[in-house]
Amino acid sequence: xxxxxxxxxxxxxPGQSVTISCTGTNSDVGGYDHVSWYQQHPGKAPKLxxxxxxxxxxxxxxxFSGSKSGNTxxxxxxxxxxxxxxxxxxxxxxxxxxxxxxxxxxxxxTVL
Amino acid sequence: xxxxxxxxxxxxxxxxxxxxxxxxSGGSISDSDYHWAWIRQPPGKGLExxxxxxxxxxxxxxxxLKSRVTISVDTSKNQFSLKMTSVTAADTAVYYxxxxxxxxxxxxxxxTLVTVSS
Numbered sequence: 001x002x003x004x005x006x007x008x009x010x011x012x013x014p015g016q017s018v019t020i021s022c023t024g025t026n027s028d029v030g031g032y033d034h035v036s037w038y039q040q041h042p043g044k045a046p047k048l049x050x051x052x053x054x055x056x057x058x059x060x061x062x063x064f065s066g067s068k069s070g071n072t073x074x075x076x077x078x079x080x081x082x083x084x085x086x087x088x089x090x091x092x093x094x095x096x097x098x099x100x101x102x103x104x105x106x107x108x109x110t111v112l
Numbered sequence: 113x114x115x116x117x118x119x120x121x122x123x124x125x126x127x128x129x130x131x132x133x134x135x136x137s138g139g140s141i142s143d144s145d146y147h148w149a150w151i152r153q154p155p156g157k158g159l160e161x162x163x164x165x166x167x168x169x170x171x172x173x174x175x176x177l178k179s180r181v182t183i184s185v186d187t188s189k190n191q192f193s194l195k196m197t198s199v200t201a202a203d204t205a206v207y208y209x210x211x212x213x214x215x216x217x218x219x220x221x222x223x224t225l226v227t228v229s230s
Contacts, residue, residue, distance in 0.1 A: 051213075103159045
């Protein structure tokens with residue numbers, strides 16, 4: 001069981017927008033602005049898409065955006081394209097007895 | 113361009129120790145304020161953060177793995193390493209080494225598959 005909760009699947013048609021949620025607790029998502037999102041295509045290493053809740057690394061299209069409200073973070077993909085079909089993972093800094101990092105279980109995004 | 117490369121045995125016997133090394137090129141571990149971490153992914157499953165280390169050797173661990181895992185850094189070789197003891201089939205996974213900042217991993221190695229089997 002993953003520390004952060006994501007829906008197992010999401011889908012949308014080309015050009016549409018899709019939002020993937022990531023729910024944690026006050027000890028991780030809700031307590032720190034260190035939420036990141038990763039895209040993973042089959043057989044490839046994950047790629048950082050969003051960090052610091054809302055920031056995009058250089059080269060990531062502005063179709064990808066992140067937000068957070070309370071203990072839930074979200075990734076929105078606007079103007080869906082075929083190449084956006086992939087697995088998406090959220091991640092957060094966490095602190096309970098010790099500091100560490102936790103991942104969500106992943107969401108399979110299908111472009112219909 | 114920063115590059116990370118994992119190395120180590122692809123097959124480990126149950127109850128033995130898994131040892132992996134990550135070689136960093138295109139940048140120096142000792143010159144930066146980043147953390148260096150290991151993340152794994154069992155076949156067909158999600159990502160799992162294992163541990164991270166700073167250039168000083170200060171480390172953090174996933175609580176449920178802490179008793180079996182040691183992460184270390186060798187700045188003279190520009191490498192960091194992972195040791196995991198008493199492995200079982202559940203430790204079979206692709207192991208990635210990454211550069212980490214604020215909990216986000218911006219550079220990843222290609223990953224190495226470690227299979228635990230007799």
